[in-house]
Amino acid sequence: MTQIIEITNLIRDFKNTRAVDELTLSVEAGELFGLVGPDGAGKTTTLRLLAGLLDITEGEASVLGFDLKEKYESVKPHIGYMAQQFSLYGELSVMENLQFFAELFDVSPTEMSERTERLLAFAGLTEFKERRAVDLSGGMQKKLALACTLIHEPEILLLDEPTTGVDPISRREFWNILTELHLQGTTIIVSTPYMDEADRCSRVGLMYAGKLVECDSPKGIREKLEGDVIEIQPEDWQKTLKVVSTLGGVREAQTYGESIHLLVDSGKRRLPEIESILKKEKLAYRSIRIAPVRMEEAFISLIRKLEA
Numbered sequence: 001m002t003q004i005i006e007i008t009n010l011i012r013d014f015k016n017t018r019a020v021d022e023l024t025l026s027v028e029a030g031e032l033f034g035l036v037g038p039d040g041a042g043k044t045t046t047l048r049l050l051a052g053l054l055d056i057t058e059g060e061a062s063v064l065g066f067d068l069k070e071k072y073e074s075v076k077p078h079i080g081y082m083a084q085q086f087s088l089y090g091e092l093s094v095m096e097n098l099q100f101f102a103e104l105f106d107v108s109p110t111e112m113s114e115r116t117e118r119l120l121a122f123a124g125l126t127e128f129k130e131r132r133a134v135d136l137s138g139g140m141q142k143k144l145a146l147a148c149t150l151i152h153e154p155e156i157l158l159l160d161e162p163t164t165g166v167d168p169i170s171r172r173e174f175w176n177i178l179t180e181l182h183l184q185g186t187t188i189i190v191s192t193p194y195m196d197e198a199d200r201c202s203r204v205g206l207m208y209a210g211k212l213v214e215c216d217s218p219k220g221i222r223e224k225l226e227g228d229v230i231e232i233q234p235e236d237w238q239k240t241l242k243v244v245s246t247l248g249g250v251r252e253a254q255t256y257g258e259s260i261h262l263l264v265d266s267g268k269r270r271l272p273e274i275e276s277i278l279k280k281e282k283l284a285y286r287s288i289r290i291a292p293v294r295m296e297e298a299f300i301s302l303i304r305k306l307e308a
Contacts, residue, residue, distance in 0.1 A: 005025070005063050005156070007023055007060070010049065011057045012056065021211045025215065032178070032201050034191070034197065036195070042211075043160070047191060050068070050189070063075045064156070081158045088148060090133050093130050094125055095129040097133055099116065106152075139173065140170075142163060154186075163197065199295050204217070204218055206303075214302060222294070225301055228290055230271055232261075234258070236284075239281075243277065243278070250264055
């Protein structure tokens with residue numbers, strides 16, 4: 001596969017803060033790459049550097065063969081960048097926003113007419129094309145922003161937490177659109193705080209304190225979790241958590257609602273031991289089982305190790 005993004009020891013400083021710290025990464029053509037990490041990890045800064053919107057402090061970065069230090073303006077026609085915050089013109093209609101961005105990127109009138117209708121249908125916005133952007137729902141605003149980002153048919157999409165703050169149905173619809181674009185061969189780099197979205201990517205990079213600390217397929221990331229996960233749905237999760245979190249072989253205890261997920265050295269060995277202790281302590285539970293490792297558990301565990 002062709003490497004179309006190459007980053008080597010990339011650094012970006014803001015006064016006394018190092019937002020991106022010696023980042024080295026390559027992305028292949030047609031890849032759907034996810035950047036995941038807590039707030040302040042450096043995800044937004046990385047995307048803005050790749051979009052040619054920020055100067056590089058140190059290191060090297062190239063997109064489609066263009067050196068971002070010397071030819072960042074040359075990169076921009078090939079990239080679609082979607083910021084985290086709503087950045088369209090609220091007083092303009094859906095159609096007017098699309099036309100504005102088409103003109104901004106010098107899309108010819110013939111192509112503009114064909115592309116706007118196609119993108120409206122693609123994003124499910126055809127019946128809302130005369131509605132002002134400010135009057136759209138959060139999910140529709142995100143889809144309009146994506147459509148405007150796609151109007152000049154960029155080879156690379158850079159999406160900064162595009163589904164933050166929208167309802168689950170709109171989030172799923174947005175990802176259905178991204179999946180279709182991915183299948184068409186568009187290269188997509190998306191930052192996300194949602195682990196189920198990270199699971200839909202070809203590869204995932206975990207950023208923490210400006211550094212890329214893990215980079216692998218979702219399956220590879222999950223396999224980095226050493227041990228097994230035991231899921232308990234207790235009647236009294238607070239008392240149960242207090243008892244099970246200190247048992248032998250329990251490396252971590254994470255809570256999900258009223259469920260408890262225990263990272264243990266051996267599920268086969270520890271499951272009967274935990275059942276015995278719960279019975280002895282008269283702590284009832286609705287279910288207990290060895291559960292598949294989820295992306296969220298793997299990332300939380302990796303971050304806790306970094307913070308230790």
